[in-house]
Amino acid sequence: xxxxxxxxxxxxxxxxxxxxxxxxxxxxxxxxxxxxxxxxxxxxxxxxxxxxxxxxxxxxxxxxxxxxxxxxxxxxxxxxxxxxxxxxxxxxxxxxxxxxxxxxxxxxx
Amino acid sequence: xxxxxxxxxxxxxxxxxxxxxxxxxxxxxxxxxxxxxxxxxxxxxxxxxxxxxxxxxxxxxxxxxxxxxxxxxxxxxxxxxxxxxxxxxxxxxxxxxxxxxxxxxxxxxxxxx
Numbered sequence: 001x002x003x004x005x006x007x008x009x010x011x012x013x014x015x016x017x018x019x020x021x022x023x024x025x026x027x028x029x030x031x032x033x034x035x036x037x038x039x040x041x042x043x044x045x046x047x048x049x050x051x052x053x054x055x056x057x058x059x060x061x062x063x064x065x066x067x068x069x070x071x072x073x074x075x076x077x078x079x080x081x082x083x084x085x086x087x088x089x090x091x092x093x094x095x096x097x098x099x100x101x102x103x104x105x106x107x108x109x
Numbered sequence: 110x111x112x113x114x115x116x117x118x119x120x121x122x123x124x125x126x127x128x129x130x131x132x133x134x135x136x137x138x139x140x141x142x143x144x145x146x147x148x149x150x151x152x153x154x155x156x157x158x159x160x161x162x163x164x165x166x167x168x169x170x171x172x173x174x175x176x177x178x179x180x181x182x183x184x185x186x187x188x189x190x191x192x193x194x195x196x197x198x199x200x201x202x203x204x205x206x207x208x209x210x211x212x213x214x215x216x217x218x219x220x221x222x
Contacts, residue, residue, distance in 0.1 A: 032209070043113075043200050043213030044152070093209055096142075096165065099152040 003027070003090040009104040012082075018075040020103055022088030025069040032091050033064060035073045036099075037084040044087065044099070047073065078107045111135075113214035115201050121220045127189040130199050130217045133182055138205030138212075143176055143186050146216075147197045158184065191221045 005023040012018040024033065034049040048055055048062045050071075055062045061074040075082055087102040114133040122128055134141045142157040156166040158178045166176070173192070178184040188195055198218050202211040 034210075041216075043202075043216050046210050046212060049208075049210065091209060096154050096157065097211060098154075101151060 003098070004088045004100055006086075006088050006100065006103045008101070009106070011106050011108055012075075012078045014080060014107050014109050015077055018073075018078040018082065018105060018107070020073040020075075020086050020088075020105065021070065022073070023070045024088070024090045027068050027090050028092070030092060032093070033062065033068075033071050034089040034091050034097070035060070035062065036087045036089065037082075038087070038102070039081075039084040047086075049091075078105075080107050080109065083107045113201055113203050113212055115199075115214035115217050117217060118215065119218045119220075121222065122191055123222050124192055125190045126221075127187065128191045128195075128219060128221075130186040130201075130219070132184045132186070132201030132214060134184070134201070134203030135205065135212055136182070138203035139181070140204040140211075141178060141184050142202040142204070142211060143184070144200040144202065144213075145197045146200060152200070155186070188219075191219075193221045195219060196221050 032049050032051050035047040036044040038044045047059050048057055050062045050064055064071045083106055085102040085104050087099050089097050116131045140159050143155040144152050146152045155168045156176045161178045176186045198216045200213050200216045202213040204211045
């Protein structure tokens with residue numbers, strides 16, 4: 001019962017912004033949008049999360065549409081080290097995370 | 110802040126042997142999670158603990174798998190006897206505070222021959 005839909009793969013040029021989309025049309029009002037990434041051979045790494053408002057931290061920005069049915073993770077200046085699988089997760093507080101297949105982002109020199 | 114610590118990082122064993130994976134959560138975190146990742150099935154939750162008590166073990170594949178958390182700073186995942194299909198990367202994650210954010214360890218790559 002996948003709650004999110006992400007493209008299988010994306011490419012981005014080094015130094016450019018990487019915009020990773022996620023559709024979550026069935027999200028409920030109390031569910032958060034979480035983003036994690038997994039660099040090859042490492043554990044998943046937390047990036048950012050949000051409920052309704054756009055969020056920004058030192059790693060990325062999260063833009064959530066007004067109807068909350070989709071969101072975009074933005075890496076403002078992608079580097080080669082940002083090559084990873086990016087997971088968008090819709091999560092209800094207190095429940096378990098369910099990881100889908102994610103988007104494989106390749107940052108190209 | 111050392112993060113979540115897992116050991117060993119790599120384990121190669123023969124079918125039928127007992128395997129024990131270890132995890133030290135982030136200090137102060139009160140929830141601990143064990144995941145398994147394979148190419149075929151992706152990242153799956155096996156079991157999680159809250160305040161050292163197992164809450165949900167519905168993801169544990171079968172009786173050959175068991176997990177314990179004797180105290181707040183240590184957990185084990187044991188497979189006995191191991192089988193080749195148990196080959197995977199096993200991750201431990203911990204959670205604490207007022208958010209649901211989980212922090213993952215580096216994983217243990219298990220190969221059962």
